[in-house]
Amino acid sequence: MGQVVCKNFSSLDHELKKDLVECYKEAQLEIEEIINDIEDQGFAFEKLDTLFRSLHSMKGNCSVCFLDPLVEVLHKLEEIVDGMRGHYIAYTVSLGELTNTIIEEVGAILRELFSSHVVEDDQLVLMRDQLTELYDLEDDALRGTKAEKVLTLLAEEGAQDADDETDVLLVKAEFSTEQIADIEQFKALSAKLNKLLGYSPERGERIVKLCLLINNDLSNPVDAAQLSAAAYMHGMGRALVLKAQDDEQAKIAAEINHPIVGAQLLSKHPGWEEAVVIVKSHEERFDGTGFPEALVGSLIPPGAFVLSMAVKFIDLVWGASGNEYKSSAMKAVQKINFESGKQFPPHFIDVFNQTIRKVLVAKNR
Numbered sequence: 001m002g003q004v005v006c007k008n009f010s011s012l013d014h015e016l017k018k019d020l021v022e023c024y025k026e027a028q029l030e031i032e033e034i035i036n037d038i039e040d041q042g043f044a045f046e047k048l049d050t051l052f053r054s055l056h057s058m059k060g061n062c063s064v065c066f067l068d069p070l071v072e073v074l075h076k077l078e079e080i081v082d083g084m085r086g087h088y089i090a091y092t093v094s095l096g097e098l099t100n101t102i103i104e105e106v107g108a109i110l111r112e113l114f115s116s117h118v119v120e121d122d123q124l125v126l127m128r129d130q131l132t133e134l135y136d137l138e139d140d141a142l143r144g145t146k147a148e149k150v151l152t153l154l155a156e157e158g159a160q161d162a163d164d165e166t167d168v169l170l171v172k173a174e175f176s177t178e179q180i181a182d183i184e185q186f187k188a189l190s191a192k193l194n195k196l197l198g199y200s201p202e203r204g205e206r207i208v209k210l211c212l213l214i215n216n217d218l219s220n221p222v223d224a225a226q227l228s229a230a231a232y233m234h235g236m237g238r239a240l241v242l243k244a245q246d247d248e249q250a251k252i253a254a255e256i257n258h259p260i261v262g263a264q265l266l267s268k269h270p271g272w273e274e275a276v277v278i279v280k281s282h283e284e285r286f287d288g289t290g291f292p293e294a295l296v297g298s299l300i301p302p303g304a305f306v307l308s309m310a311v312k313f314i315d316l317v318w319g320a321s322g323n324e325y326k327s328s329a330m331k332a333v334q335k336i337n338f339e340s341g342k343q344f345p346p347h348f349i350d351v352f353n354q355t356i357r358k359v360l361v362a363k364n365r
Helices: 014-041 045-064 068-085 093-116 122-136 140-168 177-196 203-217 224-233 236-244 248-267 273-281 302-318 329-338 346-364
Strands: none
Touching: 014 045, 014 093, 045 068, 045 093, 068 093, 068 122, 093 122, 093 140, 093 346, 122 140, 177 203, 177 224, 177 236, 203 224, 203 302, 203 346, 224 248, 224 273, 224 302, 236 248, 248 273, 273 302, 302 329, 302 346, 329 346
16 A cells, blocks of 8 residues: 655645646536436436536546546546547446445545645545556446446445544543543543643543553653643642743743653652653654753654644644634644754654544544
8 A cells, every 4th residue: 555645736726726626626516417317307418428527627636636546437437428428438337336435536536635735545546546447348248247346346345445534533542440430530631731721621632542552653752641631630730820920030940851740740640751751741742852851863762752742732732722623724733844853853743644544634524
């Protein structure tokens, strides 16, 4: 399984890409209406001619916007529709259904590229290869059966993708009996502090969930329970910032010392040694310009990078109130990617991008 990364498409103006998605949807609706009309009112070659022209325009728009992998699939479909228009491929109900399904699948991939700039190529390869086989059949009488088989393959692949997506986004930490009471206390403390700091009550849970997703995609270098505790407790030292009130020097000192204070508070609970180190290090930077100890590179535990990436993304996307998902997810991704080799190790950034892509795709669906 590979990936489709259309860099030239990604670099296009946002409004142009948005316009492409809207135009695609309009053409898709027009094609669906034509096929429905054929099913309801009967076959007519002028209807196929209109369908072909809509499909050709759809393919042309994708070509102009550098979406060559999508163009390949649409071209294969166009060949089949042109064959029906040219009287050497007989129109069947299954071919009409397949046309609608292919256009719908390609549209979903287009929206995924619009949102996350990268998609898995398995569905595109499947559609391209199966349409090629269908078109190349010498016996036209077999094409209806072949279309039904392709529809079944696409449905099975889509179901598998949905299962995989759900599994990936349901990463949970398992806690021992001794840990459960502590975790419940950490959750309560996190919610209380977030409220005092002006954040939404859901902030802590969002950070924990994203930490676990990133850690999972990194092949779990950090114990999930320890990472969860660190995610809940990482900001406890910021209570000192609140106490400083209008004393600016005290605020600066409290900000610099908050990782140490948070780690000390967590250390009062036995069994969370790894989480303590993560909390103490979560403001460190890969290039050594962080605090409180200016650690560099591998001296910083991986859990600290995971936690700081999750916190940065959640706060950029949801803001302080957290009441409404902002439209700045890609800006948040851009800002975090800007920190590659600075705040975060480059390979952590690569995995972070994969994780966020899955999150955005799942949200879109």
